[in-house]
Amino acid sequence: MSVQVVAFLLPALSFLWSISPTRAGMLASAALASGSIGGWLAGSVSDRIGRIAVLRITILWLGISSALCGLAQTYDQLLLARLVQGFGFGAEWSVGVVFISEIAPRTTRGRTLGSLQSAWAVGWGLAAATTSIALALVPPAIAWRIVLFVGLLPALAIAGLRTRMIEPPIFPAGDAPLPWYRIFGRDARWKTLKGCALATGTHGGYWAIATWWPTMLRLERGLSPPATTLHMAVLVGGSFLGYLLAAWLSDRVGRRATLVSFAAAGAVVALAATQLSLSDAALLLLTAALGLFALGLYSALGPVLTESYPTALRGSGLGFCYNMGRGLAGATPVAVGTSVAALGYAHAIGLYVAMSYTLVVLATAALRETRAVDLVRVAELGGAERPNTISAPR
Numbered sequence: 001m002s003v004q005v006v007a008f009l010l011p012a013l014s015f016l017w018s019i020s021p022t023r024a025g026m027l028a029s030a031a032l033a034s035g036s037i038g039g040w041l042a043g044s045v046s047d048r049i050g051r052i053a054v055l056r057i058t059i060l061w062l063g064i065s066s067a068l069c070g071l072a073q074t075y076d077q078l079l080l081a082r083l084v085q086g087f088g089f090g091a092e093w094s095v096g097v098v099f100i101s102e103i104a105p106r107t108t109r110g111r112t113l114g115s116l117q118s119a120w121a122v123g124w125g126l127a128a129a130t131t132s133i134a135l136a137l138v139p140p141a142i143a144w145r146i147v148l149f150v151g152l153l154p155a156l157a158i159a160g161l162r163t164r165m166i167e168p169p170i171f172p173a174g175d176a177p178l179p180w181y182r183i184f185g186r187d188a189r190w191k192t193l194k195g196c197a198l199a200t201g202t203h204g205g206y207w208a209i210a211t212w213w214p215t216m217l218r219l220e221r222g223l224s225p226p227a228t229t230l231h232m233a234v235l236v237g238g239s240f241l242g243y244l245l246a247a248w249l250s251d252r253v254g255r256r257a258t259l260v261s262f263a264a265a266g267a268v269v270a271l272a273a274t275q276l277s278l279s280d281a282a283l284l285l286l287t288a289a290l291g292l293f294a295l296g297l298y299s300a301l302g303p304v305l306t307e308s309y310p311t312a313l314r315g316s317g318l319g320f321c322y323n324m325g326r327g328l329a330g331a332t333p334v335a336v337g338t339s340v341a342a343l344g345y346a347h348a349i350g351l352y353v354a355m356s357y358t359l360v361v362l363a364t365a366a367l368r369e370t371r372a373v374d375l376v377r378v379a380e381l382g383g384a385e386r387p388n389t390i391s392a393p394r
Contacts, residue, residue, distance in 0.1 A: 004127040008127055008131035012144055013078075022337045026079065026334055031330075034083040034087040034090070035087065035090025035091075036328075038091040041319070042054050042092075042094055043098065043315035043323075044316040044319060046098060052166065054095045058091045062092060068085070094318060095319075097113065099165075099168060101375065102314075102375060103168045106374055109372070110248075113247065121243060128229060128233065128236060130147050132225060170376055178310075191308055192321060195321030195325075196325050198304070198325070198367065199322045199324065202297045202301050203328075204329035204332040205263075205332075206298075207329055209270075213232070213349065220345040230284070231284060238291030245296055250303060255300045255369060255371055256364050256369050259364040269286055269290045270357070274353075304370055305321050314375075336352055339351070
């Protein structure tokens, strides 16, 4: 929630500080760029000192950085605070997914990670509701700060949980940590490249929607704040269902089939919703479908990346692929903002979402299926199961 609220505040901040669409997009992209560094570093460190130790640090980091965002007095200060916030955000997600994947039964790993991912939709909904209420009750010059401070409350609420978690049995039982650069070794470099491409496309489509959809509804469609809130609620509701549906499908039919079908459908829906002349009711229906396909992709992305690397490199591999993809995708909100003058909000969003999901389809076609792989037996670099030793939890 603390990271997501900025997208809902962009219309107000653009008005208050006279921010151009390009500079507004940079506020979203800043957290993605720094998150790519934070996630990579945290993943690598977690391979050495453990998942729990890193998670405890990241929650403190997020709380402090969220407060810094709320205290910003200028655009440049907010941009810097977003960079700090993004670093912690990327770090927490990367290590959290590795941690959950290592304690989940392999036959339900997709559903377990998908359920975890669905909390993002809950945070998204809370961000939309909090922003709408604050802007309705308080002048915008004060409301945006209140929203950012409220955004740190969930982080503080779960701080106590970090003290009661223990390391997954697979981590201390695994091999000694390998140097992080082994993910670029001869046997792993293509897997790493494909993982980065997959993550770039997934992130690119989502962040184009999450950053600019509220602004498009308000400034281009001319919807009232309540109508905009309704559309965003439908988008969030669709995304919640998408997480759960894709999680179930990834365990039933495989990661690759789920990724390809959701990406292809997401591209078609995005183009229909943004390129056609639609009534508000028709757009509302397509918005639900867009949320379902765009966010559902993440339920298969996490398992694919965690199942591609051995324990000694899992944090480094997932951290690099997922967050390099997020960093590269950080160009998407800026690209949309830069294209607004020539294309308009809707057409620019549709174009970049479709391009992003085309990349997902191409990257997935080059990947091997990893459904239900035994994490303990993932070969050192090849990503295939090796015979042996410690039986994984079932």
